[in-house]
Amino acid sequence: MDNKTIKEYLNRCSKCGGCQAVCPLYGETHSEPLVARGKLFLMKNYLDGNLDLSPKMMELMSLCLLCKACTVQCPNRIPVDELVLSIRREIAHHKGIPFVKKNVFQHLLQNNGRLTIAAKLAYLYQQSGLQWLMRKTNILGLLPGEIARKEKLLPRMAKIPFRAQVPKTLSSSKPRLRVGYYTGCLTNYVFAETGHAVLKVLKNHSLDVVIPEQWCCGLPALASGDEESAVLLARRNIEAFKKADVDIIITDCASCGSMLHEYGDLIGGRDARIFSQKVVDFSQLIGDVIDFQPGDKEVSGVATYHDPCHLCRGQGVVEAPRRLIKAVPGITFREMEESDRCCGAAGSFNLSHYHLANKIGHRKIRNVIESGAQLVITGCPSCIMQIRHQLELQEASVQVMHLAELLSKTY
Amino acid sequence: MLSTTVIKEIIKVVGKENVLTTKEELLCYAYDSTPRAFLPDLVARPCCTAQIQKIAKLANEHLFPLVPRGAGTGLSGGSLPVDGGVVVDLTRMNKILEIDEENLVAVVEPGVITFQIQEEVEKRGLFYPPDPASLKTSTIGGNVAECAGGPRALKYGVTRDYVLGLEVVTPDGEVITTGGKTVKSVTGYDLLRLYTGSEGTLGIITKIYLRLIPKPEAKKTMMVVYDKLDDAAQSVSRIIRGGIIPVTLEMMDDRTIRCVENYKQMGLPLDAEAILIIEVDGPQILLDSQAQEIAKLCQDCGAREIKIAETEEERESIWAARRSVSAAVVQIKPTKISEDISVPRMAIPRMVRRLKEIASRYNLELVIFGHAGDGNLHPNILCDQTDAEEMQRVEKAIGELFKAAVELGGTLSGEHGIGMMKAPYLKVETGEAGFEVMRRIKEALDPNNILNPGKIFRGDTNG
Ligand SMILES: Cc1cc2nc3c(=O)[nH]c(=O)nc-3n(C[C@H](O)[C@H](O)[C@H](O)COP(=O)(O)OP(=O)(O)OC[C@H]3O[C@@H](n4cnc5c(N)ncnc54)[C@H](O)[C@@H]3O)c2cc1C
Ligand code: SF4
Ligand code: SF4
Numbered sequence: 001m002d003n004k005t006i007k008e009y010l011n012r013c014s015k016c017g018g019c020q021a022v023c024p025l026y027g028e029t030h031s032e033p034l035v036a037r038g039k040l041f042l043m044k045n046y047l048d049g050n051l052d053l054s055p056k057m058m059e060l061m062s063l064c065l066l067c068k069a070c071t072v073q074c075p076n077r078i079p080v081d082e083l084v085l086s087i088r089r090e091i092a093h094h095k096g097i098p099f100v101k102k103n104v105f106q107h108l109l110q111n112n113g114r115l116t117i118a119a120k121l122a123y124l125y126q127q128s129g130l131q132w133l134m135r136k137t138n139i140l141g142l143l144p145g146e147i148a149r150k151e152k153l154l155p156r157m158a159k160i161p162f163r164a165q166v167p168k169t170l171s172s173s174k175p176r177l178r179v180g181y182y183t184g185c186l187t188n189y190v191f192a193e194t195g196h197a198v199l200k201v202l203k204n205h206s207l208d209v210v211i212p213e214q215w216c217c218g219l220p221a222l223a224s225g226d227e228e229s230a231v232l233l234a235r236r237n238i239e240a241f242k243k244a245d246v247d248i249i250i251t252d253c254a255s256c257g258s259m260l261h262e263y264g265d266l267i268g269g270r271d272a273r274i275f276s277q278k279v280v281d282f283s284q285l286i287g288d289v290i291d292f293q294p295g296d297k298e299v300s301g302v303a304t305y306h307d308p309c310h311l312c313r314g315q316g317v318v319e320a321p322r323r324l325i326k327a328v329p330g331i332t333f334r335e336m337e338e339s340d341r342c343c344g345a346a347g348s349f350n351l352s353h354y355h356l357a358n359k360i361g362h363r364k365i366r367n368v369i370e371s372g373a374q375l376v377i378t379g380c381p382s383c384i385m386q387i388r389h390q391l392e393l394q395e396a397s398v399q400v401m402h403l404a405e406l407l408s409k410t411y
Numbered sequence: 412m413l414s415t416t417v418i419k420e421i422i423k424v425v426g427k428e429n430v431l432t433t434k435e436e437l438l439c440y441a442y443d444s445t446p447r448a449f450l451p452d453l454v455a456r457p458c459c460t461a462q463i464q465k466i467a468k469l470a471n472e473h474l475f476p477l478v479p480r481g482a483g484t485g486l487s488g489g490s491l492p493v494d495g496g497v498v499v500d501l502t503r504m505n506k507i508l509e510i511d512e513e514n515l516v517a518v519v520e521p522g523v524i525t526f527q528i529q530e531e532v533e534k535r536g537l538f539y540p541p542d543p544a545s546l547k548t549s550t551i552g553g554n555v556a557e558c559a560g561g562p563r564a565l566k567y568g569v570t571r572d573y574v575l576g577l578e579v580v581t582p583d584g585e586v587i588t589t590g591g592k593t594v595k596s597v598t599g600y601d602l603l604r605l606y607t608g609s610e611g612t613l614g615i616i617t618k619i620y621l622r623l624i625p626k627p628e629a630k631k632t633m634m635v636v637y638d639k640l641d642d643a644a645q646s647v648s649r650i651i652r653g654g655i656i657p658v659t660l661e662m663m664d665d666r667t668i669r670c671v672e673n674y675k676q677m678g679l680p681l682d683a684e685a686i687l688i689i690e691v692d693g694p695q696i697l698l699d700s701q702a703q704e705i706a707k708l709c710q711d712c713g714a715r716e717i718k719i720a721e722t723e724e725e726r727e728s729i730w731a732a733r734r735s736v737s738a739a740v741v742q743i744k745p746t747k748i749s750e751d752i753s754v755p756r757m758a759i760p761r762m763v764r765r766l767k768e769i770a771s772r773y774n775l776e777l778v779i780f781g782h783a784g785d786g787n788l789h790p791n792i793l794c795d796q797t798d799a800e801e802m803q804r805v806e807k808a809i810g811e812l813f814k815a816a817v818e819l820g821g822t823l824s825g826e827h828g829i830g831m832m833k834a835p836y837l838k839v840e841t842g843e844a845g846f847e848v849m850r851r852i853k854e855a856l857d858p859n860n861i862l863n864p865g866k867i868f869r870g871d872t873n874g
Contacts (some may be wrong), residue, residue: 011797012745015444016737017484021526021547030502030522032483038439041448045438056435075738076745 001086003047009083010044012076013037019070019080024342025063028359033060036070036080043087053091061087063353065346065360066223067309085222092225110215110232115403116161116189129401153200162188168211170199175208177291180246180278182237182260184253186381193383197408198252198282204411205290212244219259223347227266234263238275249278250285252404254380255347257281260315281311283379283403287320295411298330303406304373305333306364306387310378315381321403325377328410336371338363345386361390369396376400413452413497417473420531421455424465429456429503440498443483443490444545445832446746446796451478451492456500460578460586461615466499467584467615470861477582478863479611480521481553484545487830489557489610493865501552501617507531508618515591515623516575521552521616521859523773528621531641538626540567543826544737552616558608560826562659565784566692567624569826571607579606579818582613582857605852610828611863612651613856630658630692631702633719634727635709636683636694637769640664642713643685644759647783649708650689651756655701660784661733664763667740671732674739679732683715687783688733693758733780744793748805753787754821766790773808775801787825813839827866837867 019036020026026035033042042060045051066081074080162183180203187195202209214237218230237260241249251257257279264276286292303325311317318340326333344350344360364387368376376387376398387400413421422430431437431454442448452475457463470477476496483490483725492498505522512535519528525546529539542561543549549559555577560569576590589602596603606614637643647660663671663686672679679686687709691701706717720726741747754762763779770777770792781788790812794801813823813836823840838846850868853860 011795013740014747015442015446015483017444017482017545017548021484021524030500030505032439032500033436041442042435042438049434051438054433054435056433060435075735076741077738100855356657 001082002372006043006083006086007047009078010047010270012078013040013044014076015041015230016075018073018075018373022073022244024065024067024069024344024363025356027363028356036074036078039064039084040078040080042313043083045397046087053094058091058095061091063356065309065344065349067342067346068313069309069342071244071341081404085225088223088225089227090225092227097224097226110229110236112213112215116164127289150393157190158188158192162192163211163214164213165192166195166199170203170209172175172206172208174206176206177247178210178215178245180241180244180249181209181211182214182217182241182251182253182256182281183211184256184277184381186385187252189324191381191384191402194252194402194404197404198250198401200408200411201286201404204295205286205293207290210244210246210283212240214240217253217256217259218378219255220347222259222266231267234267234272238263238267238271240274242271246278247273248255248280248285249291250280250282252379252381252402253367254280254281254308254311254314255382258310263317269374280319281315281317281379283311283321283324283380284317287324292324292327292407294327294407295357296329297410299406299409300330301374301375302332302334302371303375303377304336304368304371306336306376306378306383307337308378309340309342310384311379312340321377321379324403324407328406331375331406334371334373336367336373338367341358341367343383343386343390347382350386350389357386358390358393362394365390365394365396365398368398374398375406377403377406379403413475414497416471417469417475418429418453420469420543421453421466424469425455425457429458430454431456438499440480441481441492443480443485443488443710445486445488445491445830446748447488447491447831449491449493450495451498452495453758454498454500456503461672462582463499463615463617464584464586466497467580467582467861470497471583471859474859474861476864477615477861479552479556479615481523481550481556482545482548484549485553485557485781485830486751486827486832487557487610487824488832489828489830489863489866490553490868491831493831493869496864501550501615504552505550506621506811510535510537510623511592512537514592515625517621517623519551519619519621521550521555521619523551525549525551525554532623533626536626539573539621539623541570541573551619553619555566555607555616556609556611557642557826557828560659560782560787562782564782564787564826565660566658571604574603574607574619575622576618577603578618579614579616582859582862586616586617587614594622600771608828610830610866611636612853612866613862615862627658627692629693629695629698631698631720632688632690632695632729633702633706633717634729634732635687635689635706635714635718636680636716637685637687637713638683639713640684640763641760643778643783644757646687646709646712646714647759648757650705651784653704653708655691655705655711657689657705658692659688659690659785660782662686662759662781662783662788663688663733664779667736667780670739670743670778671735674742675731676734677728677732680716686732688729690795736778736780740791740793743776743778744795746794746796748792748794748809749827750790750792751781751787751825752790752810752816752821752823753825754783754816754819756784756786758819758821759783759786759788762788762816762821764845765819766812769808769811769815773804775804775808782825785825786821810836825849831866831869834865834867834869859862 218233221229345355350357504520
C-alpha cells in the first residue's frame with residue numbers, strides 16, 4: 001500500500017466508533033488507543049508529522065490482533081489490519097526489528113535445518129525433565145515478567161518434525177486430484193497429530209498428496225513489519241509448489257492460509273498469482289471441492305466450533321467446517337456465542353501481551369462453557385494452543401482439537 | 412497545562428495506570444464522532460463516585476476544566492476538551508448494578524453500553540426502548556447526558572422518558588441523588604429533567620435508575636415506496652391520526668435511496684422520491700390487521716409499492732437498507748456532517764425542499780433521511796474536510812438550515828445536543844432571554860466554570 005492510498009483510507013475514518021463494538025482489545029480494556037479509531041487517528045497524526053515513532057507509539061501499534069473484526073464491520077470499509085501492518089513496516093524500516101525477532105525471521109525461519117535443530121533442543125528441554133522440574137519447583141516464578149506462566153503456554157514440541165515422519169508423496173490408485181499439502185510450522189514442529197489426521201482423511205478420499213520441502217509462510221515476519229523476509233520466504237514456497245506440480249494447495253492452518261492467499265499481491269507476477277489461486281483451507285477441500293465421506297466409527301459428544309479470524313474473515317470460510325462437524329456420526333453440534341470473536345492467540349500476541357490475551361481468552365472459554373460443549377473444534381493450530389492454555393487456566397474439562405483430527409476419528 | 416503537583420494528586424486518586432499523559436494517548440481522547448479534535452492535558456479513568464468527587468474538588472481548587480466522556484460517539488462535540496483540562500473517562504464504571512424485575516427498574520453505572528442493558532433486560536422479558544443508532548457503542552451516561560433518541564422514539568419516547576433517578580457529582584464535588592425507583596416524584600424542582608440532556612455541563616452522572624417496560628411480544632415491518640414526497644408525509648400523518656402508533660416510521664429521500672442502491676444493489680426503485688420503513692409491535696394477533704390497515708392508508712395516500720415482511724429474513728433485508736445508509740452515503744465524499752433538526756411532522760416536505768434548495772445554492776452534496784414519524788430529520792452534508800473552501804460553504808449552509816428549521820416551527824437538534832458544534836446557533840432558537848436563563852443556571856451551579864467549558868454557551872462571549 002503506498003502512502004497516498006494509506007492517507008486516503010485514514011481520511012475516510014468518520015470516527016463513528018463502530019469498531020468499539022467488535023474490537024476484542026477494546027472490549028476488555030475500553031481503552032481508546034487500542035481500538036481501530038484510535039490507531040487510525042495516531043497513524044494520521046504520524047503521517048501529518050505531528051507524532052514520532054516513539055516507544056509509546058510503537059507499543060500501541062503492536063497492540064492489535066490483526067483479527068479483522070473492525071475491518072469487516074467498518075461502514076467506511078477501511079482495511080484497518082492492513083494499515084496496522086503498513087505502520088509496523090514503517091516502524092521496522094526506521095527503528096529496525098528487535099534483535100531476537102530479526103534472528104528468527106532472517107536466519108532460523110529461512111533455514112529448515114537450523115529450525116529443526118532448534119525444535120529438537122526445545123523438545124529435549126521439555127523431555128529432559130528440566131521443564132517438569134522448573135514448573136514444579138517454580139524456579140521460573142523467580143524470573144522477571146511472566147516467563148513462568150508463559151512457559152506453560154508453549155506447546156510440547158514433536159520429537160521428530162511431522163514432515164520427517166512421512167513420505168514426500170502419497171499416491172492413491174485412482175487419484176481425483178493431486179493435492180499439495182502446506183503443513184505450516186506449528187503442525188510440523190508441534191502438532192504432528194494434526195498432520196497425520198489430515199493425511200488420513202485425504203487418504204480416504206482417493207487423493208494424491210505431495211508434501212514438498214517448504215518454509216514458514218512469512219506471516220510472523222510480515223506482522224512484525226519485516227516485509228523483506230516475508231517476500232523471501234514466499235518466493236521459496238511458490239517455487240517449491242510449482243515444482244511439485246499440484247492441482248490444489250491445502251493448509252491446516254488458518255493463518256498460513258490467509259498469508260498464502262496474499263502471495264499474489266505481495267510478490268506479483270503470474271507464478272505468485274497462480275499459487276494463491278490454488279490455495280484452499282483443508283475444510284474447503286473436504287467440504288466444498290470433494291464430498292466428505294466419513295468413516296463409520298462414531299465419535300460421541302457435543303461439539304462447538306471456534307472460527308479462527310484468518311479463516312472466517314480472512315478467507316470467508318464459515319460454513320464448510322460446520323457442515324463437516326455435523327456430518328461426523330455421533331456428534332451433536334452446538335453453536336457458541338461469539339464464535340467468530342478472536343481467542344487472543346493472534347500469532348505470538350499471547351506471548352508478547354500475555355495478560356491482555358488471557359482476558360480475551362477468558363471470554364472465549366466462557367462462551368465455550370456456556371455452549372455446553374465438551375469439544376471445541378477449530379481450524380488453526382495457534383488457536384488450539386491458546387484455547388488449550390485458557391482451558392487449563394480455568395480448569396475446564398473441555399477438549400480442543402483440529403477439525404482434521406475429528407474427521408479422522410471416523411475411520 | 413496542569414502542574415506536576417496536580418498530576419500527582421490525580422494519580423493519588425485514581426492510580427497511575429488510570430492516568431494517561433503521553434501525547435499518543437491524549438490524542439485518542441481528543442476527538443469524538445465529529446470531525447473536530449482538541450488535545451486534553453490529561454485523561455483520568457475513575458472507577459467510582461468517590462474518585463470523581465475528589466477530582467472535582469481538585470479541579471475547583473486548581474481551576475482546570477473537567478470534560479466527562481462516555482464512548483465519544485457524540486455528534487455535537489460534547490466530549491471534546493476544547494479548553495484542554497482533564498477528560499474524565501467513565502467507561503470503567505460499567506456495571507449493571509441491579510435489575511429489579513418487581514419494580515421494573517434497572518440501576519446502572521454510566522459507562523455501561525446501552526445495548527448491554529437491553530440484552531440483559533430482554534433476557535428477563537423486559538424492555539428498555541431508547542435505541543440510538545449508536546446503541547452498540549454509546550454509553551448510557553452519554554445517552555442521558557445528550558437525551559438520546561432513536562427510531563423507536565415515535566411510540567416509546569426518548570431517553571428522558573426512562574430516567575427515573577440519577578446520582579450526580581456536582582461541579583464542586585458534592586453528590587446528590589434525584590429521583591429513584593418511584594415513578595412519581597414532585598419534591599422540589601425537577602432536577603432529573605435538568606440533568607438529562609445537560610451535556611456534561613452541570614454535573615457528572617454516576618448512577619442511573621432506568622424505567623423498564625414489558626417487552627412487546629412481536630413486531631412486523633413494511634417498506635412503502637412513494638413517487639411523491641408529499642404523499643409520504645401525508646401517509647405519516649394519516650397513520651398516526653388513525654390511532655395506530657408504529658414503533659418506527661423511518662424515511663429516506665431520493666438521493667439516499669440512490670446511494671443505498673448503488674452501494675448494495677438491493678433492488679430499491681431509483682426513481683422514487685421517498686421510502687418509508689414502518690414497523691409496528693405488540694401482541695402477535697393484532698399485528699397482521701394493523702399492518703393491513705397501515706398498508707391501506709398508505710395506498711390511499713398514493714403509495715406506489717408496499718412490501719410487508721412475512722419472514723425474519725424479509726424483515727432483516729428491509730432494515731438492512733436503512734442500516735447501510737451511513738456507509739452508503741460516505742461513498743460520495745468522505746466527510747459526513749450529520750445534522751438532526753426536528754420540525755413538526757407536516758412540515759417535513761417543506762423542510763426537505765428548503766434543505767435541497769440550500770444545498771444546491773451552496774453546491775453541496777446532501778442526503779436526507781431520518782425519523783419521519785416525529786419530524787426529526789438527519790440532513791447529511793457530504794464533503795471533504797481537507798477542502799477548506801468547501802468546508803466554508805458547509806458552515807454557511809448549516810447556518811441557513813438551522814434558521815429554516817426554526818422558521819418552520821422546529822428545533823436545531825432533536826437528539827444530538829448543542830455541544831460546541833451548534834453553540835453558535837443556539838440563540839436562533841432560544842432568543843436572548845431563553846439563553847440568559849440557561850446561562851444563569853449554569854453560572855449558579857458551576858461558578859468556576861469547571862464542567863465542560865465551551866459547550867452550549869460559547870459562540871457568544873461567556874463560555
Ligand atoms: C453512527 C452514530 C449514530 C448515532 N445515532 C444516534 C441516534 O440515533 N440518536 C441519538 O440521539 N444520537 C445518536 N448518535 C449520537 C451519540 O451516539 C449520542 O449522543 C450518545 O448519547 C453519546 O454517547 P457517548 O457515550 O458516546 O457520549 P460522549 O460522546 O462521550 O459524550 C456525549 C456528551 O455527554 C457527556 N457525558 C458523557 N457521559 C457523561 C456522564 N456520565 N455524566 C455527565 N456527562 C456525560 C459528555 O460530556 C458529552 O457532552 C449517533 C452517533 C453515531 C456516531
Ligand atoms: S468503524 Fe471504521 S469509520 Fe468508524 S471509527 Fe472505526 S475505523 Fe473509523
Ligand atoms: S484488527 Fe482486531 S484487534 Fe486490531 S483494531 Fe481491529 S478489531 Fe481491534
